[in-house]
Amino acid sequence: MASVLKVRPRSAKEIENIASEVIKSFQPDALKMLMSFDVEDFFEFELKDKTDVEPDTKDYPEGIDGCTDFEEMKCYISRRLMEHRDCQVTRRRLRATQAHEIGHCFLHVEDARHSREFQQKFLNDNHSSLEIYNPDDLKAYENPEWQAWRFASALLMPEHCIKRAIECNWKEKWIKDTFDVNPSFIYVRMRELKISRPLRKGQ
């Protein structure tokens, strides 16, 4: 079982608010209209400026899409994803990965930077930043992976925007094309927001 690192607990609401602030600073229209957030440009051109974490690519085996290394202050995306982004499914997976890693940068870098203990752990464990815990022992809100995924959902599909689309009875295809995400990402978002209404299928 993979270990995860314990970080400062954050509520879903707090994470949603941080994601909203990021959208507001870079692409405020994405909070007002139903549209995709340009996460690729944010990752490439804004991340370093906003968080001091430098974006980069790296060769990873299948199954690893990205990694944020707080010791190096670098955020790596799998080269395989970048090279195959002409495929729509891969590009949407890339977008979700970038959003997730941006989440780590906004949510966890400050913790690492302000705690000598965290930094020590980094130096010892390379990719590890904080204490290593078994995921089963963590409540979701303390789990950095849960936090980063929640951030990614909120960044690519702001709560009131996805709710509006569903209230308007949008089809799954319209939602995925508008927010530029894969269907699994939509269903995760709906579970997070406790939306049980089934989506219409078809073109």
Ligand SMILES: [Zn+2]
């Ligand atoms: Zn992660």
